[in-house]
Amino acid sequence: MARSESDPGENQTISGGFILVGFSYLHKLQILLFLVLLVTYLVILxxxxxxxxxxxxxxxxxxxxxxxxxxxxxLEMCYTTSVFPQLLVHLLVEEKSISLVGCMAQMFIIHIMGLTESCQLAAMAYDRYVAICHPLHYTTMMSSQVCAWLMGASWLISISVEVAQTTWLFSLPFCGSHCIHHFFCDVPPLLKLACSDTSKNEIMLLTVSVLFIMGPFLLILLSYILIISTILRLPSVEGRRKAFSTCSSHLMVVTFFYGTALFTYLEPKSSSSLENDLMISLIKTIVISLSNPIIYTLRNKEVKRALRKILEKSLFSHNWRN
Incomplete structure (x- = not known):
């Protein structure tokens, strides 16, 4: 079936599925983007x-x-794996389709990873708060049972929320061309394809964002207010420096994660720059996914020390065998 190059699939529908328009507008440059994203994906993994x-x-x-x-x-590995492999395939093929079940699964996984990461960052902030503000009680307040409970609660909350949201969203009737102007299935572009009133879904999306994204952010903010307050009361400059260095990596990851999220919601949308919005969205996805390994390997002294020990041990073992 013939289609225009600028908007593939605009006048056709896929039975039980969608078309992810993505970066079709790049034409031959899709091969170059494929190579760049393939290297990026491997680096993230x-x-x-x-x-x-x-x-x-x-x-x-x-x-x-x-x-x-x-x-x-x-979480970062799961998130990127839910987005990048399909995107890489779509950059090489003309038919950029995804089944209804595949779209549901992709959106379900992406949002679970995002919500769980938000909760995990809050748990890490609480860990830093206990370590700096209550060091004498650290082993009891952050026992293995408490850590397991915090992690389990993060997953349980995220899965429960996304089961409800995904089920509700995909119970809507979709009509028109079934073209999603994005490179993965997400709530806002899917709501645009719904034939019925989506006001309740939009309210639910806003509620989820406020409770389970801004909620953990406020907990992180409160933790760091208490942390900074405690650090400033330390008598020595060296003590303040060491205390702050223990949470600097986490603070940078939080800044990247919530900074890109806020930019997504606050940036002005230009009706004439859909392509620019797609590229910005891709860059933000890459930045969030790369921030964790880069920050914790290049800035964290304990991780670098552990890496150095393994490399030295491997080198010693190799020389001894030779």
């Missing part, structure tokens, strides 16, 4: 896998902070 292995192989890193970091790296 290998970077987060390296963090997980370093923490698992080094007993000195078996602390609550790094327990949450392992889960955070796992």
């Amino acid at each position: 290998l970077g987060n896998l390296l963090i997980i292995l370093l923490i698992k192989l080094n007993p000195s890193l078996h602390t609550p902070m790094y327990f949450f970091l392992v889960n955070l790296s796992f």
Whole structure:
């Protein structure tokens, strides 16, 4: 069936599925974007896998902070895997379709990862708060049972919310061309394709954003207000520097995560620059996914020390065998 190059599938429908228009407007440049994103995807996977292995192989890193970091790296790997492989395939093929079930699954996974990461960042902020403000009670307040409960609660809340939201969204009737002007299935572009009133869904989306994204953000903000207040009361400059350095990496990850999220909601949408909006969305996805491995490998002294020990041990073992 013939289609225009500028908007593939605009006048056709896919039975039981959608067309992800994505970066079709780039034409031959899609191959170049494919190569760039393939390298980026591999770096994200290998970077987060390296963090997980370093923490698992080094007993000195078996602390609550790094327990949450392992889960955070796992979330980033799942998030990128739910987006990038399909995007890479769509950059190489002309038919950029996705089934209804595939669209539901993709949106379900992406939003679970996002909500869980938001909750995990709040749990990490609480860990830093206890370590700095209540150091004498740290082992009891952040026991392995407490850490497991915090992680389990994050997953349970996220899954419960997304089951309700996904079920409600996909109970709507979709009509028109079934073209999604995005490179993955997300709530806002899907709501635009609904034939019925979506006001309740929009209210639900706003409620979820306020409660489960801004809620953890406010907890993080409160934790750091208390942390900074405690640090400023420390008698020595060196003590203040060391205390702040223990939470600087987490603070940077939080800044990237919520900074890009706020930019998404606050940036002005230009009706004539849909392509620019898509590229900005892709860049934000890459920035969030790369921030975790880059920050925790390049700025975290304990992780760098653990990496150095493994490399030295591997080099020594290789020389000894030779």
